[in-house]
Amino acid sequence: xxxxxxxxxxxxxxxxxxxxxxxxxDVLPVAGIHWENLEMLLREWLSAYGYRLIKxxxxxxxxxxxxxxxxxxxxxxxxxxxxxxxxxxxELTLRPEFTAGIARATIEHNLTYAAPQRVYSMxxxxxxxxxxxxxxxxxxxxxxxxxxxxxxxxxxELIVMLSRLWREMGLDDVRLEINCLGEAxxxxxxxxxxxxxxxxxxxQLDEDAKRRLHSNPLRILDTxxxxxxxxxNKAPRLSEFLxxxxxxxxxxxxxxxxxxxxxxxxxxxxxxxxxxxxLTVFEWITDRLGAQGTICGGGRYDGLIEVLGGKPTPAIGFxxxxxxxxxxxxxxxxxxxxxxxxxxxxxxxxxxARRAFSLAEELRDAGFAVVLHAGGGSFKSQxxxxxxxxxxxxxxxxxxxLANGTVMAKLLREESSQHELKQDELADAVFQLLxxxxxxx
Ligand code: ATP
Ligand code: MG
Numbered sequence: 001x002x003x004x005x006x007x008x009x010x011x012x013x014x015x016x017x018x019x020x021x022x023x024x025x026d027v028l029p030v031a032g033i034h035w036e037n038l039e040m041l042l043r044e045w046l047s048a049y050g051y052r053l054i055k056x057x058x059x060x061x062x063x064x065x066x067x068x069x070x071x072x073x074x075x076x077x078x079x080x081x082x083x084x085x086x087x088x089x090x091e092l093t094l095r096p097e098f099t100a101g102i103a104r105a106t107i108e109h110n111l112t113y114a115a116p117q118r119v120y121s122m123x124x125x126x127x128x129x130x131x132x133x134x135x136x137x138x139x140x141x142x143x144x145x146x147x148x149x150x151x152x153x154x155x156x157e158l159i160v161m162l163s164r165l166w167r168e169m170g171l172d173d174v175r176l177e178i179n180c181l182g183e184a185x186x187x188x189x190x191x192x193x194x195x196x197x198x199x200x201x202x203x204q205l206d207e208d209a210k211r212r213l214h215s216n217p218l219r220i221l222d223t224x225x226x227x228x229x230x231x232x233n234k235a236p237r238l239s240e241f242l243x244x245x246x247x248x249x250x251x252x253x254x255x256x257x258x259x260x261x262x263x264x265x266x267x268x269x270x271x272x273x274x275x276x277x278x279l280t281v282f283e284w285i286t287d288r289l290g291a292q293g294t295i296c297g298g299g300r301y302d303g304l305i306e307v308l309g310g311k312p313t314p315a316i317g318f319x320x321x322x323x324x325x326x327x328x329x330x331x332x333x334x335x336x337x338x339x340x341x342x343x344x345x346x347x348x349x350x351x352x353a354r355r356a357f358s359l360a361e362e363l364r365d366a367g368f369a370v371v372l373h374a375g376g377g378s379f380k381s382q383x384x385x386x387x388x389x390x391x392x393x394x395x396x397x398x399x400x401x402l403a404n405g406t407v408m409a410k411l412l413r414e415e416s417s418q419h420e421l422k423q424d425e426l427a428d429a430v431f432q433l434l435x436x437x438x439x440x441x
Contacts, residue, residue: 023129023137025323030337037335038326039122042142045168046120049161051144054119056101062091068100068308070275079127081137094126097274098143099301099317100308106147107310116148122322134292134324142325144298145317147305152252155280155300155316159253160260162284162296162318169325170332171286174295176262178282179270180250182242184303190241191217197235204231221269237268249279276301280316288331289324296320338390342368342434344412346382349399356397359407359426366427387412392434395421409433 020026027035062082069076081094095101098121111117122142129135146154159176166174181187194217198205205213206228209220221232242250257264264282272281281299289295298318305313329335343363347356360372371389373382379396386394396408396418407426409419411433421429 021137023131025136025138033337033339034326034330034335035322038322038329041168042122042165045161045165046144049118049157051118051120054102054105054121055123056095056098056105056121058095058124059092060095060101060104062093064100064104064308065093065096068103068276068304069097073274075127075274079129081126081128096127097125097319098123098141099145099274099276099304099319102143102145102147102317103305103308103310103315106313107305107308112148112313116146118144118146120144132292134289134321134327136323140322141319142322143317143319145315147315148313149316150302150314152249152280153256155249155253156256156260158298158316158318159257159264159282160262163260163262166284169329171328173288174284174286174328176264176282176284177267177270178253178257178264178280179267180239180242180246181271181278181281181299182238182246183278186241186243186246187238190236190238193236193241194218194220198231201231204228218271239268246279253280272297272299274301276304276307278302282318286328288328292324294321295324295328340369341371341389341391343370343393343395343430344386344389344391345370345372345395345397346379346386347373347397348376348379348382349402352397352399352402355402355423359395359397359423363427363430366431368427368430393430395426395430 062080065080066076071077075096080096083092084090085092102119102121106112106117120143123140124138125141126138128137131137144158146158159178163176166172182190195213198209198213198217198220202210204227205220206223206225208225209223209228212219220228221235223229223232254264270281270283271277272283277299279300279302282297283294284296285293286295287293296318298316300314300316302312302314305311305315343360345356345360347353356372360370363370371391373385377385379398383394383396392411392413394410394412396410398408401407401423405423407421407423409421409430410416419429419433421433
């Protein structure tokens with residue numbers, strides 16, 4: 001394909017070079033195998049806990065995210081891909097996360113009417129961030145939501161479930177941080193106490209802290225200024241403002257985690273980015289991925305469904321960033337990157353193409369994965385393609401075989417002689433060769 005850059009003025013007809021949108025990646029076939037393997041592993045793991053698939057649209061009305069995520073969050077303030085549909089004026093947004101859409105669907109279809117629901121979804125989400133390693137504008141999440149459950153047991157189940165996943169994937173250095181955010185009224189009391197505390201120590205505040213004192217006093221706790229560390233460390237803690245119910249919930253989660261032998265770090269500064277969280281929040285973090293080390297974040301959002309117009313419905317969920325998880329997986333494991341292919345069919349000579357075509361279909365009927373060579377070429381060049389195809393076996397059909405009603409078989413993953421197989425019981429013979437016990441001839 002010819003290309004032209006914008007400065008090219010020799011011809012106005014040259015097509016502009018088309019490229020993917022910045023921060024949005026193509027997944028090419030070799031990586032595609034890794035994605036498929038990861039997704040398969042995830043689906044098996046999810047079904048072991050009874051989670052079922054839910055799919056919601058990639059596009060939602062912008063109002064859903066404004067209300068569901070919160071106006072003063074990073075996502076809503078600066079990360080959403082929002083636009084007006086020029087055909088009808090609708091204000092739409094590419095989903096920046098799954099929870100709001102799933103909550104909307106829960107309300108719209110009365111999903112938790114008869115019983116609580118364990119659901120998951122997987123797919124692309126969109127955030128207008130500065131692209132860098134582990135941070136993209138289109139990325140993928142596995143999102144898991146337990147809708148209609150209020151007890152600490154489900155919070156612990158989600159965490160235990162995640163720890164099983166890391167174990168199954170061979171990831172042994174993912175650490176868990178947890179915190180309890182309490183309820184909105186408790187956070188408000190804490191906030192007021194923080195403001196009072198910092199006001200009483202106003203002489204020690206730097207410029208940043210003064211600016212944040214009334215808009216976002218929590219952020220002062222995150223200060224990087226060494227001169228303010230001590231002040232921040234001695235500030236009132238949210239944990240001191242939790243009521244009995246919040247405390248009991250948190251203790252309930254922790255004791256189940258202790259029973260399950262799961263280690264955690266209590267991080268009082270873990271608040272998560274979205275407005276709707278309450279009680280339990282958690283993140284799983286690794287040091288292997290550079291700056292973007294959080295692979296999973298989640299928490300309870302008992303108020304969200306009501307805020308969106310549904311009946312009060314307690315719920316908790318988490319999202320895993322799949323690009324980050326896959327990168328980590330490939331760093332720790334060396335997974336196969338060959339496709340799961342059984343047979344590559346090579347054919348040459350008068351009349352062989354038609355017969356090869358029908359034999360390949362018969363083999364597929366019997367359950368084998370088969371690639372039929374397309375495009376002609378010498379036996380030698382076809383065999384080269386068979387070798388790199390990842391297939392376990394090549395089946396070769398020439399004019400002699402066609403005349404004799406046979407096929408030559410060659411195992412590609414081991415040194416072996418050729419085997420002559422009969423066409424009329426081909427599938428059985430292939431099965432014997434691939435899986436039969438050590439027969440050699
Ligand atoms: P971060 O602090 O890294 O921005 P976040 O709090 O915005 O993360 P969540 O909204 O909790 O992230 O999303 C869940 C997970 O999705 C994250 O833990 C991370 O693994 C992944 N993730 C978030 N933003 C991106 C992105 N822009 N590109 C790739 N993965 C992302
Ligand atoms: Mg973010």
